Amino acid sequence: MSDTPPLLVPASALPPEMTIDTADTLIADFRILATGGHGHSVILDASKVEVLSTAAIQLIVALEKSLTEGGGHLLIAGASESFRHAFADLGIGLPTEQEV
Amino acid sequence: MSTDLSQFRQTYIAECFELLADMEARLMELDVGAAGSEALNAIFRCAHSIKGGAGAFGLQEIGSLTHVMEALLDSLRDGRVAPSRASVDMLLKARDIVLQMVEAARDGVKVPENLGADIKAALQSAADGTPNASPSTLSLEDKPTPPQVTSEVHAPQSWRIGFTPYQTLFMTGNEPILILRELARLGQTVVTAFTGQVPTLSTLDPTRCYLSWIIILSTDKPESAIREVFEFVTDHCDLRLVNITLQTSGPVSEKLPEKKMDALPALPIVSCAPAAAPVTTAASPPAEDPVHAVPHVTSIRVDLEKVDRLVNMVGELVITEAMLHALMRDFTMDKLSGLLGGLSELSQHTRELQEAVMSVRMQPVHSVFARMPRLVRDLAAQLNKDIRLVMVGEATEVDKTVIEQLSDPLTHMIRNACDHGIETPAVRLEKGKSAQGTINLSAAHRGGRIVIEIRDDGAGIDRARVLAKARSKGLVATDAQPAEDEIDAMIFLPGFSTAEQVTNVSGRGVGMDVVKRNIAAMGGHVRISNTPGQGACMTVSLPLTLAILDGMIVRVGKELYIVPIANILETLRPTRADVRRLEQRGDVINVRGEFIPLVYLGQVFSVPNTHQDPAASLVILVESNQQRAGLVVDELVGQQQVVIKSLEANADPVRGVSGATILGDGRVSLILEISDLTLMRASTTAHAWAA
Numbered sequence A: 001m002s003d004t005p006p007l008l009v010p011a012s013a014l015p016p017e018m019t020i021d022t023a024d025t026l027i028a029d030f031r032i033l034a035t036g037g038h039g040h041s042v043i044l045d046a047s048k049v050e051v052l053s054t055a056a057i058q059l060i061v062a063l064e065k066s067l068t069e070g071g072g073h074l075l076i077a078g079a080s081e082s083f084r085h086a087f088a089d090l091g092i093g094l095p096t097e098q099e100v
Numbered sequence B: 001m002s003t004d005l006s007q008f009r010q011t012y013i014a015e016c017f018e019l020l021a022d023m024e025a026r027l028m029e030l031d032v033g034a035a036g037s038e039a040l041n042a043i044f045r046c047a048h049s050i051k052g053g054a055g056a057f058g059l060q061e062i063g064s065l066t067h068v069m070e071a072l073l074d075s076l077r078d079g080r081v082a083p084s085r086a087s088v089d090m091l092l093k094a095r096d097i098v099l100q101m102v103e104a105a106r107d108g109v110k111v112p113e114n115l116g117a118d119i120k121a122a123l124q125s126a127a128d129g130t131p132n133a134s135p136s137t138l139s140l141e142d143k144p145t146p147p148q149v150t151s152e153v154h155a156p157q158s159w160r161i162g163f164t165p166y167q168t169l170f171m172t173g174n175e176p177i178l179i180l181r182e183l184a185r186l187g188q189t190v191v192t193a194f195t196g197q198v199p200t201l202s203t204l205d206p207t208r209c210y211l212s213w214i215i216i217l218s219t220d221k222p223e224s225a226i227r228e229v230f231e232f233v234t235d236h237c238d239l240r241l242v243n244i245t246l247q248t249s250g251p252v253s254e255k256l257p258e259k260k261m262d263a264l265p266a267l268p269i270v271s272c273a274p275a276a277a278p279v280t281t282a283a284s285p286p287a288e289d290p291v292h293a294v295p296h297v298t299s300i301r302v303d304l305e306k307v308d309r310l311v312n313m314v315g316e317l318v319i320t321e322a323m324l325h326a327l328m329r330d331f332t333m334d335k336l337s338g339l340l341g342g343l344s345e346l347s348q349h350t351r352e353l354q355e356a357v358m359s360v361r362m363q364p365v366h367s368v369f370a371r372m373p374r375l376v377r378d379l380a381a382q383l384n385k386d387i388r389l390v391m392v393g394e395a396t397e398v399d400k401t402v403i404e405q406l407s408d409p410l411t412h413m414i415r416n417a418c419d420h421g422i423e424t425p426a427v428r429l430e431k432g433k434s435a436q437g438t439i440n441l442s443a444a445h446r447g448g449r450i451v452i453e454i455r456d457d458g459a460g461i462d463r464a465r466v467l468a469k470a471r472s473k474g475l476v477a478t479d480a481q482p483a484e485d486e487i488d489a490m491i492f493l494p495g496f497s498t499a500e501q502v503t504n505v506s507g508r509g510v511g512m513d514v515v516k517r518n519i520a521a522m523g524g525h526v527r528i529s530n531t532p533g534q535g536a537c538m539t540v541s542l543p544l545t546l547a548i549l550d551g552m553i554v555r556v557g558k559e560l561y562i563v564p565i566a567n568i569l570e571t572l573r574p575t576r577a578d579v580r581r582l583e584q585r586g587d588v589i590n591v592r593g594e595f596i597p598l599v600y601l602g603q604v605f606s607v608p609n610t611h612q613d614p615a616a617s618l619v620i621l622v623e624s625n626q627q628r629a630g631l632v633v634d635e636l637v638g639q640q641q642v643v644i645k646s647l648e649a650n651a652d653p654v655r656g657v658s659g660a661t662i663l664g665d666g667r668v669s670l671i672l673e674i675s676d677l678t679l680m681r682a683s684t685t686a687h688a689w690a691a
Helices: A020-034 A054-069 A081-090 B006-029 B037-056 B060-078 B085-107 B117-127 B176-184 B223-229 B304-329 B333-361 B372-383 B400-421 B425-430 B463-472 B484-492 B512-521 B674-690
Strands: A011-013 A042-045 A074-077 B157-165 B188-194 B212-219 B237-243 B269-272 B362-364 B387-392 B397-399 B437-446 B449-456 B525-531 B535-543 B548-556 B559-564 B568-572 B579-582 B586-591 B594-600 B618-624 B627-633 B635-643 B657-662 B668-672
Touching: A020 A054, A042 A054, A054 A074, A054 A081, A054 B176, A081 B176, A081 B188, B006 B037, B006 B085, B006 B372, B037 B060, B037 B085, B060 B085, B060 B117, B085 B117, B157 B176, B157 B223, B176 B188, B176 B212, B176 B223, B188 B304, B212 B223, B223 B237, B304 B333, B333 B362, B362 B400, B372 B387, B372 B400, B397 B400, B400 B437, B400 B449, B400 B512, B400 B535, B463 B484, B484 B512, B484 B525, B512 B525, B548 B618, B548 B627, B548 B668, B579 B594, B618 B635, B618 B674, B627 B674, B635 B657
Parallel strands: A011 A042, A042 A074, B387 B437, B559 B668, B594 B627
Antiparallel strands: B157 B212, B157 B237, B188 B212, B269 B387, B362 B397, B437 B449, B449 B535, B525 B535, B548 B559, B548 B635, B568 B618, B579 B586, B586 B594, B618 B627, B657 B668
């Protein structure tokens, strides 16, 4: 059983626009973020996100899956209303939120 | 065709509890100084969903009250009425009454005729606060969002829409989120996404779509309107549209809930300054408090992926069973290896199935934690204190049974922290603290258990007062000098209370002992750490499930015991030189320079014919509550999952034993409670030395 995720991982800020057009850059960034060995956790600062497409949410789901498989966690910090609504509208649960 | 609507009514009532909890949390989060329309919309949607269903199931009183709540919320979001603490209080009060009404509906009890009449009038008056605001301007039809479905709408149709885009959908320029939002405009939707096909980052192609959806839509619009939403993607997806409306004899058919928002709304910090308005002190006792009562939960929501996994597991089991049958039909010894392989597979599938079934019961503790901000807010107002609640780890999962039983003890501990722990602002300032006190509530998985901490920065436990009280009640001999932690633990003694006056918040003398007993009944334990003047911390440790545990079977004499694997650190075969006898502390074992106390299980349970010499035995190094001990046993028999049977159903609690199980050969074996054993060792040793 996993312990609580570490709280001292620095948060990586997500850009205001996360669409299919920026997916290539995003996946490259996410792959770097996910590289950290067993139990590696990532915090995404979602406070600036204004536009979030299905493709981008799918990338976040994939990042969470990758981290979970490695025994880590994905945490979201300061999720903006747009970010929350996009997840809710797609019927996908928001990843665990990190207190800010 | 007549249909039994009772099952839908139950679903509606269960959803009402969720919506009311959501509404409460959102009202608590609402920043009255800068309430955004989105926040108000979300609260409005909760009220609206409850109202819609109320009409469908003939619960007019609920529909009527939520309608007036909507009116005020509408005025707030339109800016006709400025959000204020008073309006939030009013909405919270109305929410509480709706909760009572829903509970009455669940229990088949008729609510008093005038229940909620006062608050209804107050809400309406507040909603009409702006000049020219007439009932007509508050009518539902004028509201732009969310989509309106009123009880006057006859026979809305319910549709199940399977939407599985082809992987190339993104490349066609189509965007599922826009389609789903468009769909939501037609009526009420419940959207379920399937993320199981999304690969990990290493193999994911970001231009491909791996998601699919099932949407339940309740709408009075025709099928053509729904198909029109998918007009541009019909060639790029698998679309299945099924009318699932159940015809009834009445005018209104199945009513579906509004789309559920994110499952875990963020409630990280809630500030609970005292309310400006005077607050009645004649609150009902906590146990009967309808606001914070736990709804009786008879159903749980399960992720479809978990159900799919179960179905897969059962499929595997059936295949393996068929294979074994085929083998056994004309079995010869040359097929032995095949048989053994099949049995091994069967064993693996059984284990996986068990894990899958258990995971269905795992739920986040959020459902219990979510009630606490309101509790703290109300108590802060009642006690004239300024209290901030910080919550961490709400997503931590634990068995549903544990969650259901956790609410009362947790509520009581929070009450105690507010009442006895946090000081009034004036006292805090005198002590050089900030006027606002803080209670930290956290949950985490640790060592196969869930650990919940309630930490406050209040006054801590006044040991001199506790000891004096214990002596006056005859709980401690007048000449005894208990250790500090023993004094702290006295608050768990039955009937113990240091409150000078019995209050309606806590201090009724039936608190912490009940908390301890309830937690112990779940196989858990509670510890307290106290720094007088600076605060106290209650740590509750509970098993993740109450049904099954991984255990190590050990032999002591002729008896077999189960040691929970979660408690085991390592096993050792010590030499005589490793074991020392310390004055006043009994035997200890030297493990890489650390001296760890030994517990002779044979001695603890009075088992005859056991080894007394650790060098001739095995030592199992265990840990519980950050305390380590070495259990001296004769033999390790093997590791096994065991089904926990409660002893307390048929016998009194046995110290050092958390339950029993039945082994494969039919023998009964006791499951050890490691935290008790370390304490028992201390008392046994003390008695031995005293003798």
